[in-house]
Amino acid sequence: MSLPSRLAFIDVESTGAHPVRDRITEIAILRVEDGEVVARWESLVAPGQPIPPLIEEVTGISDAMVADAPPFEALADTVAALLEGCVFVAHSARFDYGFIRNAFTRIGREFEAPVLCTVKLSRALYPEHHRHGLDALIERHGLTCSARHRAMGDVDVLWQFVRGLEAGFASEVLARAAARAMKAPAQPPGLPEGLLEALPDAPGLYLFHAQPEPPPLGMRDPVLFVGRAQSLRARVREHFGAGARKGRDAELAARVRRVEWIETAGELDTSLRENALLRALAPPYNRPQEPAAAAFALRLLSNRRRAPIYETVAIAGTDPADWDGLHGVFRNRREADNLLRELTMLYRLCPRRLGLEGGNGACTAYASRRCAGVCARRETPEEHDARLAGALAGVGVKPWPWAGPVMVEEAHAHGLRRLQVFDRWCHLGSARDEAGALALAAAPRGFDADVWRIFARWLAVPAHLAQVRVLAASPGEPRPAGGETGVP
Numbered sequence: 001m002s003l004p005s006r007l008a009f010i011d012v013e014s015t016g017a018h019p020v021r022d023r024i025t026e027i028a029i030l031r032v033e034d035g036e037v038v039a040r041w042e043s044l045v046a047p048g049q050p051i052p053p054l055i056e057e058v059t060g061i062s063d064a065m066v067a068d069a070p071p072f073e074a075l076a077d078t079v080a081a082l083l084e085g086c087v088f089v090a091h092s093a094r095f096d097y098g099f100i101r102n103a104f105t106r107i108g109r110e111f112e113a114p115v116l117c118t119v120k121l122s123r124a125l126y127p128e129h130h131r132h133g134l135d136a137l138i139e140r141h142g143l144t145c146s147a148r149h150r151a152m153g154d155v156d157v158l159w160q161f162v163r164g165l166e167a168g169f170a171s172e173v174l175a176r177a178a179a180r181a182m183k184a185p186a187q188p189p190g191l192p193e194g195l196l197e198a199l200p201d202a203p204g205l206y207l208f209h210a211q212p213e214p215p216p217l218g219m220r221d222p223v224l225f226v227g228r229a230q231s232l233r234a235r236v237r238e239h240f241g242a243g244a245r246k247g248r249d250a251e252l253a254a255r256v257r258r259v260e261w262i263e264t265a266g267e268l269d270t271s272l273r274e275n276a277l278l279r280a281l282a283p284p285y286n287r288p289q290e291p292a293a294a295a296f297a298l299r300l301l302s303n304r305r306r307a308p309i310y311e312t313v314a315i316a317g318t319d320p321a322d323w324d325g326l327h328g329v330f331r332n333r334r335e336a337d338n339l340l341r342e343l344t345m346l347y348r349l350c351p352r353r354l355g356l357e358g359g360n361g362a363c364t365a366y367a368s369r370r371c372a373g374v375c376a377r378r379e380t381p382e383e384h385d386a387r388l389a390g391a392l393a394g395v396g397v398k399p400w401p402w403a404g405p406v407m408v409e410e411a412h413a414h415g416l417r418r419l420q421v422f423d424r425w426c427h428l429g430s431a432r433d434e435a436g437a438l439a440l441a442a443a444p445r446g447f448d449a450d451v452w453r454i455f456a457r458w459l460a461v462p463a464h465l466a467q468v469r470v471l472a473a474s475p476g477e478p479r480p481a482g483g484e485t486g487v488p
Contacts, residue, residue: 002166002169002170002171002172002173002174002175002178003116003162003166003174003175003178004086004087004114004116004178005033005034006031006032006033006085006086006087007031007032007033007086007087007089007116007162008029008030008031008032008082008083008086008087008088008089008113009029009030009031009032009089009090009155009158009159009162010027010028010029010030010083010088010089010090010096010100010155011027011028011090011091011096011151011152011154011155011158012024012026012027012096012099012100012151013025013026013059013061013149013150013151014047014055014099015047015049015050015051015052015055016052016055017095017198017199017200018195018198018260019095019098019099019102019192019193019194019195019198020102020192020195020212020213020258021214022047022049022099023045023047023048023049023072023103024045024047024072024099024100024103025044025045025047025051025059025061025066026042026043026044026045026059026061026150026151027042027043027045027075027079027100027151028041028042028150028151028152028154028155029041029042029079029082029083029155030152030155030156030158030159031082031083031086032159035166037159039082040152041078041082042151042152042155043069043070043075043078044061044065044066044069045066045069045070045071045072045075046066046067046068046069046070046071047066048071050063051063051066058149059149059150060147060149060150061150072103072106072107073107076103076104076107076109079100080104080109080111083100083111083113086113087113087114087115087116087182088100088113088114088115088116089115089116089118089158089162090115090116090117090118090158091117091118091119091133091134091154091158092117092119092197093115093116093117093118093119093120093197094115094117094193094194094196094197095194095197095198096194097113097115097193097194098192098193098194098195098197098198099194101193101194102192102193102194114182115182116178116181116182117181117182118137118158118161118162118181119132119133120180120181121162121165121177121178121181122137122161124176124177124180124181125165125169125173125174125177126140134148134154134157134158135148137157137161138157141160141161141164143157143160143161143164144156144157144160145157188240188253188256189254190212190254190255190256190257191240191256191257191258191259192212195259196233196236196237196240196259197233199232199233199236199259199261200232200233200261200263201231201232201233201234202231202232202263202412202416203229203230203231203232203263203264203265203266203267203270203412204228204229204232204261204262204263204264204270205226205227205228205229205261205262205264205270205273205274205277206226206227206228206229206232206235206236206259206260206261206262207223207225207226207259207260207261207262207277207281207283208223208224208225208226208227208239208252208255208256208258208259208283208285209221209222209223209224209256209257209258209259209260210222210223210224210255210256210257210258211257211258212257212258213258214258223281223283224252224255224256224283224284224285225252225283225284225285225286226274226277226278226281226283226286227239228270228271228274232261232263236259236261239252239253239256240253248285252285263412263416264412264416264418265410265411265412265416265417265418266410266411266412266418267410267458268408268410268420268454268455268458268464269410269418269420269430271454271458272420272427272430272451272454275450275451275454279292289450290331290332290450292316292448292449292450293314293316293317294316294331294332295314295315295316295329295330295331295447295448295449296312296313296314296315296316296330296336297312297313297315297323297326297327297328297329297330297396298310298311298312298313298326298327298328298330298336298392299311299312299313299325299326299327300325300327300385300388300389300392302385305381307352307353307354307355308353308354308355309353309354309355309381309385309388310354310355312336313326315329315447315449316447316448316449317446317447317448318446318447319424319426319444319445319446319447320397320400320424320425320426320445320447321424321445323397326396327392327393327395327396328392328395328396329396329397329449329452330449331449331450337356339395340354340356341356343388343391343392344356344365344370344371345370346391347387347388347390347391348369348370348371348372348387349371349372349384349387349388349391350363350365350366350371350372350373350374350375350384351363351364351365351371352375353374353375353381353384354388361375361376362375362376363375366378372384372387397425397452400423400424400425402468402470403470404423404441404470404471405421405422405423405428405440405441405470405471406421406422406423406468406469406470406471407419407420407421407434407437407441407468407469407470407471408420408421408422408464408467408468408469409467409469410467417432418430418431418432419431419432419433419434419436419437421437421440421441421443421471422455423441423445424445425447425451425452425455425456426445426446426447426448426451426452427448427451427455428440428441428443428445429443437471438471441471
C-alpha cells in the first residue's frame with residue numbers, strides 16, 4: 001500500500017497564526033479508511049477571543065458567526081474519536097497539528113498522532129516546482145475548492161490532491177515520498193508544537209522570550225533577543241539548527257520559551273523598528289546600544305589659546321535647522337577622538353591643540369613632521385584652526401536634499417504597507433496611508449543619531465530614491481538649489 005490505510009484530513013481556521021496565543025475558529029475532518037471516506041465532519045468553534053478584522057476578511061468567519069458555536073472543550077471527544085488511529089494529514093501540517101495539540105493541552109488532555117504534511121509530499125513528488133501552497137496546488141492540478149480558507153473547503157482540496165497522487169504515481173514511489181513527508185522535524189525543547197511552522201515567510205522582526213506565556217498586564221516580560229529577517233520562518237529555524245549548538249548561540253536557544261514576531265513592510269521599516277525595540281528592551285543577547293541622548297557635535301571656539309579649541313554640544317532631540325557652526329555627529333567621546341586623530345594625520349594638525357595629547361611645547365607629531373608646528377610656533381593658531389575648520393566642513397550631517405518633509409513608501413508581497421516620514425534627517429513617524437503621512441509632516445523635528453545613520457545608509461542605495469516622495473516644504477524654509485530630489 002502506497003499510503004497509510006487510515007488517514008484523517010484536517011484543516012483548522014483560527015484567530016491568528018500563533019498556536020499558543022491564538023485560538024481555533026473552525027475545524028473540518030475527513031476520515032478515510034482504505035481509500036474510502038468513512039466520516040465527514042465540520043464545526044465552527046467559539047475561540048473565546050475576538051477575531052481580527054484581517055482574519056475575518058480572509059476566512060469570512062466573523063465574531064457573530066461563532067457567538068453561539070461550542071468551545072473546543074465541548075468538541076474534544078468528537079475530534080479525538082475522528083482522529084483516533086489515523087495519520088494526521090494537513091497542509092503545512094505542523095501548523096494545524098500545533099493548534100489541535102495545544103487546544104487539547106489547554107483542557108488538560110494529551111494528543112499525539114503521526115503527521116503527514118502535504119506540502120512536504122508535494123515537494124518530494126514535484127521537485128521541479130517551487131510553489132507548493134494550497135493555491136498553487138489548486139492551479140497546477142486543476143483541483144476544485146468550494147470555499148477557500150474555510151476548513152472543509154481546504155480539506156476537500158487535500159483529499160482531491162492525494163487521490164490524484166494515488167492514480168499518478170507507482171505505489172513504491174508514493175510510499176517513499178510519504179515516509180519522507182512524515183518525518184518529524186526537530187522540535188526545539190521548550191517551544192510549543194507548531195510555532196515554527198506558524199512563522200510567516202515574510203520580512204520582519206522576531207523576539208525571543210524567556211517566559212512561555214505573556215505575564216499579566218503591567219508586569220515585565222523579559223526579552224532575551226531581538227533579531228531581523230528577510231524570512232522570519234527560515235531565520236528563526238536557524239537559531240535551533242545544527243549551527244546553533246555551541247557557545248552563546250546554544251545557550252540562547254536553550255532559554256527560549258516563546259517567540260513573538262512583527263511583520264515589516266521593508267528594509268527601512270525593519271531597521272527603524274529594530275532600533276526602537278533594542279533601545280526599549282535592551283535584550284541581554286544583543287549588542288548593547290549607545291544611549292540616544294548621548295549624541296553630540298563639535299563647535300570650534302575662536303581665539304581660544306588653551307586646548308581643546310572646541311566644545312561639545314548635545315544634539316539629541318534638537319532641530320538640525322538650528323545647527324549653524326556645528327560639526328560632526330558622535331555617539332561617544334571615542335568616535336570624536338578617532339575622527340580628530342584621522343584629521344591630524346591628513347591635514348597636519350596638532351594633537352596637543354586638539355586635546356588628544358597633554359604636555360607643553362612641541363607635540364610628538366611635530367618631530368616626525370606630521371604636525372605643521374602650531375605647538376612650536378611655526379604657524380599661527382589662526383592658520384591651524386582655519387585648516388581644522390576646513391577639514392570639519394564635510395563631516396557629519398549633509399544638507400537636506402529636498403524641499404521639505406518626504407515620505408518613503410514600502411510594501412511587501414503579503415500586502416503590508418507602511419509610509420515613513422522624514423524631515424531634515426529626523427524621523428517624524430510612520431503611517432498606513434497618505435493622509436496619515438501628511439499629518440505627520442507638521443510634527444516637530446527631533447534629531448536621533450541612530451535614525452539618521454539608518455536613513456542615510458538606506459538612501460545610499462540608488463534604487464531606493466524611487467520610493468521617496470516630497471510631501472510639502474516646511475513653512476518659511478527655502479527650497480534647496482538642487483530641486484526636489486537629490487542624493488545625500
